[in-house]
Amino acid sequence: MTTASETAALTAFIRDRLVPGELRDRFDETSPLLEWGVLDSVSTAILLGFIRRELRVTVPAAQIDPANFTDARSVAEMVGRLAAASPD
Amino acid sequence: MRTPGTYLRGIGVHLPAVVSIGTAIEQGRYPAGEADYFQLGGAAVAGDVPAPELGLRAARQALERSGGLTPADLDLLLYTDVWHQGPEGWQPQYYLQQHLTGGDVLAIELRHGCCGLFSALEVAASYLRAEPARRAALLVGADNHSTPLVDRWRMFAGTVMGDGACALLVAKDGGFAEVLAVNLTTVCEAEPVSGGGVPMFPPDATVGRPLDFIARNREFRERLLDQGGTGALLGIGKKLVELVDQTLAEAGIALSDVARVAFPHGRRDELGGGALSWLGLELADTTWEFGASIGHLGVSDQFVALDHLLASRALAAGDNVLLIGLGAGITMSCAALRILDIPKEYA
Numbered sequence: 001m002t003t004a005s006e007t008a009a010l011t012a013f014i015r016d017r018l019v020p021g022e023l024r025d026r027f028d029e030t031s032p033l034l035e036w037g038v039l040d041s042v043s044t045a046i047l048l049g050f051i052r053r054e055l056r057v058t059v060p061a062a063q064i065d066p067a068n069f070t071d072a073r074s075v076a077e078m079v080g081r082l083a084a085a086s087p088d
Numbered sequence: 089m090r091t092p093g094t095y096l097r098g099i100g101v102h103l104p105a106v107v108s109i110g111t112a113i114e115q116g117r118y119p120a121g122e123a124d125y126f127q128l129g130g131a132a133v134a135g136d137v138p139a140p141e142l143g144l145r146a147a148r149q150a151l152e153r154s155g156g157l158t159p160a161d162l163d164l165l166l167y168t169d170v171w172h173q174g175p176e177g178w179q180p181q182y183y184l185q186q187h188l189t190g191g192d193v194l195a196i197e198l199r200h201g202c203c204g205l206f207s208a209l210e211v212a213a214s215y216l217r218a219e220p221a222r223r224a225a226l227l228v229g230a231d232n233h234s235t236p237l238v239d240r241w242r243m244f245a246g247t248v249m250g251d252g253a254c255a256l257l258v259a260k261d262g263g264f265a266e267v268l269a270v271n272l273t274t275v276c277e278a279e280p281v282s283g284g285g286v287p288m289f290p291p292d293a294t295v296g297r298p299l300d301f302i303a304r305n306r307e308f309r310e311r312l313l314d315q316g317g318t319g320a321l322l323g324i325g326k327k328l329v330e331l332v333d334q335t336l337a338e339a340g341i342a343l344s345d346v347a348r349v350a351f352p353h354g355r356r357d358e359l360g361g362g363a364l365s366w367l368g369l370e371l372a373d374t375t376w377e378f379g380a381s382i383g384h385l386g387v388s389d390q391f392v393a394l395d396h397l398l399a400s401r402a403l404a405a406g407d408n409v410l411l412i413g414l415g416a417g418i419t420m421s422c423a424a425l426r427i428l429d430i431p432k433e434y435a
Contacts, residue, residue, distance in 0.1 A: 034317035037309065041324035042362045048325075049365020058368075061333065064326035066319035 006055060007076040013050050014072050018043045029072040039069055047075070057082050090338045091213040091270055095263030096425065097157060097224065099395045100149030100255040102142050104134040106382060109248075117241040118248070126246040127356055131383035133240075134232040134251035139173050140183040142253035143230030147188055150226070150255035153433050157224055157257055159188055164215050164225035165195035168204030170386035170415075171231045171238065172293060173197075184228060193226075201282075201415030202352060203272055204387035205229045205254065206423055210270045212258045227256040229387035237298045240383070244301050246355035250383025254391045264431045265409075268339035270423040272413075275327050277320045280308045282416035324418055328363065331422045332412065339408070339424035343367065346424075347407035348397055350390040352414050353379030363412075389413075394425070398434045405429045 011029045018038050019027045033039045039047065048059050057079050068078040108130040112118035134142060151157060167181035174180060181195040189195065200207040205227060212225035230253035233240045240249035258267070284304020286292065292299065312318050336343060351359055351374055360371045371377075375393035385392060390411035397403045405427055413421035 032317070034319045034322075035313075037313045037318045040309070040318045040321040042358045044322055045325045045362035045366045049361060052366065052368060059366075061326045061329040064322050064329075066317075066322060069319075069322060 003080070006079060007073060009054065010051075010076050010079070011072040013054075014038065014047065017050075018047065029076075031071055033069055033071055033075075034066055044069065051079055055079055055083075057086070089210060089213070089270055091267045093260050094213040094216070094267040095259050095261075095428075096256060096265040096267065097259040097263035098150040098152075098154035098257040098431070099391065099398075100146040100151070100153065101252070101392050101395045102145040102149070103132045103250075103252040103382060103392070104137065104142070105132070106130040107133045112241050112248075117239075119242075122246070125357075127380060128246075128248055128383075129381035131240055131248045132250040132252050132385070133234060135234055137232065139169060139171070139230040139232040139251075139253070140180040142232060142251065143167065143180065143228040143255065144184055144187055146230065146253035146255040147184060147226060147228050150257045153431060154257045157259065159190060159193075161224050162189055162193045162226050163222040164212055165189055165193050166198045166208040166212060166225065166227050167195070168198045168200065168208050168227070168229045168387045169231050170199070170201060170204065171233055172235065180230070181228075189226065201417060201419055202384075202386055202389075203413040203415040203417075203419045203421040205256065205391055206270060206272055206411070206413050206421030209256070209258065209267065209423060210272060213267065213270065216258065216260050223261065224257060224259040227258060229254050229385075229391070231386040231388075233386075237293065237296065239298075242302070243299065244354075244384075246357065247353070248383045250353070250385045252382065252385045252388055252392065254385075254388035254395070256391060264429055265425045265427050268341070268408075268424040268426055269335045270421070271331055271335050271338070272419060272421040273327055273331050274417045274419045275323045276417075278324055278418040280311070281305060281418055284308050285311065324420075325363070325366065328412075328414070328420050329366065331420050332367065332410070335410070335422040335424050341408050341424065343369075343410075345408050346410045347403060348375065349373055349410045349412060350375045350393040350397075351379075351412050353382070353384040353389045354414075356380065398430060401430075401434070403427050403430070
């Protein structure tokens with residue numbers, strides 16, 4: 001299950017670390033990450049590193065699908081599904 | 089691809105003297121404002137020594153370190169490169185045939201971007217296994233970027249181009265390292281990343297058009313945004329991790345069993361925050377610091393780094409090493425090696 005705090009943490013990380021400065025004021029959890037060009041190969045890897053370190057979830061390659069990276073909310077939902085499926 | 093019975097018998101490296109980032113800044117070639125952020129040390133610069141001559145020097149050293157292999161033992165010579173090598177209508181492997189191997193060895197120039205030595209390794213492993221009598225292959229990677237049409241100091245943001253050569257002697261009957269697995273794959277959707285909308289015809293070199301990867305990358309990104317977004321780029325990281333997973337599985341090891349990982353000599357921030365972070369590695373697990381001291385060599389980075397790890401006694405018998413490549417295409421490559429013993433040249 002995705003918690004509000006996880007969604008907030010992901011939204012804040014993406015906004016502060018990955019979103020270009022000119023778009024930050026408009027950015028929220030429903031902002032389109034791919035249409036805005038926020039995520040590319042490198043920034044996606046940076047985001048996945050954050051998820052591994054801070055949210056303790058390892059995202060497998062099979063989950064790297066644009067549908068899971070539409071916006072910060074969809075990323076949080078994917079993290080929630082993976083966390084729920086984790087044996088830990 | 090699993091590569092049972094494939095060994096590295098010798099490595100030869102030829103690196104010219106390094107021109108420091110400080111010197112490049114003094115000469116107005118490197119942007120001073122980027123020095124602290126990217127922390128590059130410099131670039132190996134070959135001046136007017138042709139790339140095939142660099143390759144020949146590396147190949148001779150590889151043979152000297154092979155424990156007795158001679159050019160007569162070779163069944164294959166693959167010469168890999170990314171930049172122009174010499175006269176049009178001529179190919180660089182001919183120079184090594186003339187001065188080292190003779191003409192009875194199948195010798196081919198193999199161009200596969202910055203993954204060329206990985207491709208050569210996979211081809212050589214298959215070629216040697218195809219015929220029981222075949223014994224050894226010589227793989228050479230060499231480039232000299234000291235030419236017009238390219239600016240080694242500003243070709244990519246955060247990366248400078250170095251010159252140098254690396255030669256690998258691959259043998260079936262033993263060596264200091266066993267090649268456990270090697271794989272390559274391409275994200276075809278990202279092919280325009282390197283082309284960047286530049287016309288395919290007439291080719292760049294025939295009309296004197298410079299190579300500017302920064303501009304090409306920017307053009308492709310803008311094109312993607314015009315077409316709906318950057319989703320196609322997610323496939324690059326996905327395929328890279330899949331490739332690493334596949335190679336580790338074929339090698340029968342986990343990432344935690346790997347002593348060191350060698351990546352292309354690229355940007356510190358992209359490597360540390362990106363691929364390493366996702367894989368759960370630290371910069372200290374890699375050869376980034378060495379790479380930053382000589383620049384991105386085109387095809388040779390990971391194998392020159394392996395030589396450096398051996399020379400600096402950072403590896404011991406039994407250690408596993410993972411080599412990861414990334415090149416135009418977008419092509420990705422990965423090889424898993426196990427060190428069997430430390431050659432006496434490094435002791």
